[in-house]
Amino acid sequence: MRLRRCGRHAMLVELDSLAEVEALHGALLVADLPDVVELVPAATTVLIAVRPGSDGLARARAVVEAADLSHPPDRTPRQVRLPIVYDGPDLSLVASTAGLSIDEVVALHSGAEYTVAFCGFAPGFGYLVGLPEPLQQARLESPRTRVPAGSVGIAGEFTGAYPTASPGGWRLVGRTTAILFDPKRSDPALLAPGDHVRFEVAS
Template sequence: MQLRPVGPRAVLVEVEDAAAALALATWARPRVHADEIVPAATTVLFDGVTDLAALADWSPGADAPAGELVEVPVVYDGPDLDFVAEQWGTDVAGVVERHTAVEYVAEFCGFAPGFSYLAGLPGDLAVPRLESPRPAVPPGSVGLAGTWCGVYPTASPGGWRLLGRTDAVLWDQARAEPALLPPGTRVRFVAR
């Protein structure tokens, strides 16, 4: 674990991977006084931190506690279903079966408000990103890139392989917690 100062009141803590970043952020929230604690792929940003001494008590082998389970309904009609089926050595029904069998965990958010990087897809099911991103991906599109899964909260360019779509609202500033899938949330996709 490496600590790097970022401005006068923030520190960036580098850890091994996204699971460790989520574990550290979850562990630190009740223990470390900071204005914000933000996990990412291999870092955690502590903004407005006043005392870093508590971080010495964190063990890098600790898992993040299981978060709330959110089920996301999906219509599996994405333009990349056949490609993913070929990559996985199955048919479209097999893609749906495998995708819905996994319990994902939102490890961190980024790219756009409400976009959560969901971990859990086994390494042997990793799929490559598109060689060239699409200029527009519709909101609610469910996609894969490598072993990550994600749902586009708004229309945007994107290079992930699209499996289907959901009408779930990923970001709503009127909710107490604007993000539907904040870090730590467990996610199951359900075919509609």
């Protein structure tokens, strides 16, 4: 673990794995830290921002240094269900690469429970871990210049859904009608780190 100051009111904690990020992020969420105004987990870091003029950084640092990074603390995650239609343009590619039928890919992908490890790339884009090992595949060799909003893809150990149309290189297996980002909502992003997510096959 490495701690780096980010200006006067923030600190970046560098870690060695997603598991450690999840554990530290969870410890910070359950701690009594009223002056922490933002927590931003990423693949191997957690950014902690505090209220100016407070002792928030010192209190957050004490929690960081005492955190058990071997497992996250017990807490009840929010459950999110995303409807999905499995008709993505790369569904056959994913199946052939995995040595599975399309029905088996659908069953594996929709049967898993995922956790939002972190958000990034675009507002509302959650990187979901928990993808079954047979479906963990490389990104496309040539990214698409435009991926439609709602597209659900896989890349490496992650699965996720594109909140808006954008370029992207993930292998697309389906699409969801869920609104993943709406700036008019009180919480614009539907997904937040730590949420548990399931994909439900739309009828």
